[in-house]
Amino acid sequence: MHAWLKQTIRVLASAWLCAASMPAIADELAIVGARLYTAPDAAAIERGTVLVRDGRIAAVGPTADIAVPRGAAVVDAQGAVLTAGFWNSHVHLLPPPLRDARRATAPELDAALQAMLTRWGFTAVFDIGSLPGGARALRRRIDTGEVAGPMILTTDALFFPEGGTPIYVRELFQQLNVPSMEVASAAQAQSRARLQLADGADGVKMMAGAIVGGPVGVLPMDRTIAAALVDEAHRQHKPAFAHPTTLQGLDISITSGVDVLAHPTPTEGPWSPELVKRLTDRRMALTPTLTLIEIELKNDSAPPDVVQRFVAAGQQQVGAFARAGGQVLFGTDVGYIEWFDTRREYELMAGAGLDWRAILASLTTAPAERFGHAARKGRIAVGMDADLVLLRRDPATDPAAFADVKTTWRAGRVIYDARAR
Ligand SMILES: [Zn+2]
Secondary structure: OOHHHHHHHHHHHHHHHHHHHOOOOOOEEEEEEEEEOOOOOOOOEEEEEEEEEOOEEEEEEEHHHOOOOOOOEEEEOOOOEEEEOEEEEEEOOOOOOHHHOOOOOHHHHHHHHHHHOHHHOEEEEEEOOOOOOHHHHHHHHHHOOOOOOOEEEEOOOOEEEOOOOOHHHHHHHHHOOOOOOEEOOHHHHHHHHHHHHHOOOOOEEEEOEEEEEOOOEEEEOOHHHHHHHHHHHHHOOOOEEEEOOOHHHHHHHHHHOOOEEOOOOHHHOOOOHHHHHHHHHOOOEEOOOHHHHHHHHHHOOOOHHHHHHHHHHHHHHHHHHHHOOOEEOOOOOEOOEOOOOOHHHHHHHHHOOOOHHHHHHHHOHHHHHHOOOOOOOOOOOOOOEOOEEEEOOOOOOOHHHHHOEEEEEEOOEEEEEHHHO
16 A cells, blocks of 8 residues: 555544544533532522533523433533632743643643643633743644643733843743843833733733842832833733732832732731732732742741741731732642642632632632633623533532532533543
8 A cells, every 4th residue: 555545544544533532522511410609609509500502601500490402411410519610810831841832742731731720620821921922832722622721811921120030930041042031121121011912912920029039139120110011011901910029029019000919928027907908909919829838938948837937927918918808819820839739729728718709709700800701701601601610529618629620621621521530
């Protein structure tokens, strides 16, 4: 047989096999019998059914009231809990192979996304700093359906003060030949922001206080540059994120009009009611990243009492902010830290005083609203995207159950299933 014929047969056969072995994407999907938490402020539906058609939610209600159409794929979800898909609003698509999305194979990307994100229920993430163009390359491969992953929003390359490339990325960026992300003037910050946003970035992220080490320690972002950068994002109706580090960095973030604080400032003691009021008056949001504090200090072999002190400071800040009505967005800094398991973050958020409904809001409605997706995401309701998470246990009894994910769907397609592993 001619080589080309053999090749053709092989290609056709594998395409056929592929199609046959793919999980059937039935026109309709019915998830039957779960306890439904349709939104953080809604009453539970004890035994509910969600009907999915063409990637959207077509019906939702008590199982007794909803007829499952003939031919629909049925998932028996009795004993489990169904919520809207989760958002992680602070990730970095930096670990290989995710940062090499142009070259990596689809199975490699699938496996990495599963380990880091979809296995924990994430159907949407905000990447707030990775290699230039990297997140957008990954997004393209997910959006074509080639790779199973969450919706990706990204700030693309970061903005550092001049001479302020943080000590913890310096070596990596050098090794990978990444162009400098430092900005020396307002004009330079604005023109790069304009380019990145035109290329498809969904926001900007700056180091308001860059950890440079040495005698300088933390280098603040120039206030004029910070304000120019935020203005440019706002002109295009995009959010600005900031890593504050210190009280000075917080002040720069507040006065420049930043929308989302990427971390609390655990080395700066408790946040006063006055400071919290400044943050909430400006309707700022915060990603808690409490696990990060614990992990970083443990990695530095800090004594347990020191770890405990800084984690407690972070919890005080997150708790005071949330009690004052501040918008908390679930976020862990995963991809910077290699700790993928979200269980500890839920425990620490609960310890900061957030109840399970507040945590669910931080995972669903709050980020959907903040980032302009509330019309399609964040709740289980007719017409919304079928981004869904099935949990083995009830987070109302134990918030750590948000980490016990059985199945994750994005637009009605399974992007993680515990049984298939
Ligand atoms: Zn980060």
